[in-house]
Amino acid sequence: MDCADNEPYSATFCRNNHGHLIGHFFESMLDMESDDGGLCYFHEGRCCKASLSDYDFAVVCFPCQPWSSLGNRKNRAAPNQHKYWSAVFGAEGSAISLVRRKHPRIVLFENVDGFRTLLDDSGRTGLQRLEDEMYGIKVGGSRFYRGSASVRITTDCWG
Secondary structure (H helix, E strand, O other): OEEEOOOHHHHHHHHHHHOOOOOEEEOOHHHHHOOOOEEEOOOOOOEEOOOOOOOOEEEEEOOOOOOOOOOOOOOOOOHHHOOOOHHHHOOOOOHHHHHHHHOOOEEEEEOOHHHHOOEOOOOOEHHHHHHHHHHOOEEOOEEOOOOOOOOOOOOOOOO
């Protein structure tokens, strides 16, 4: 399994708790999707390539800030105006481009509730846009099919 996150703390946490499952921990999804490889937190000073050319299963947890209720204040710009929008829908190094290049058989996208409710400048939610983008991807002549669920998870202790 390979992972990507721009937060070094995430790599440290994963190494300490799940290191036996993870081959590489890339600094970005762009490094992970690149055929030339990229910076890997697990192998400092080395340029690593992702373990597999294609993935069977991908869990994609992209930045929530464009859709988060913490940012949902008066005079707030549409989600597609946020600097992290490209982490999901960008041409390279995004959730969508990773799926286009690596062709996982199953993809699980995780994000906050606002992803399915807040509208962008085109009048669509992040979930609607994601569904449109995913439907346009063909692998072996087949299109992606979707199933979606909204699950609210809360905790009393983030420690």
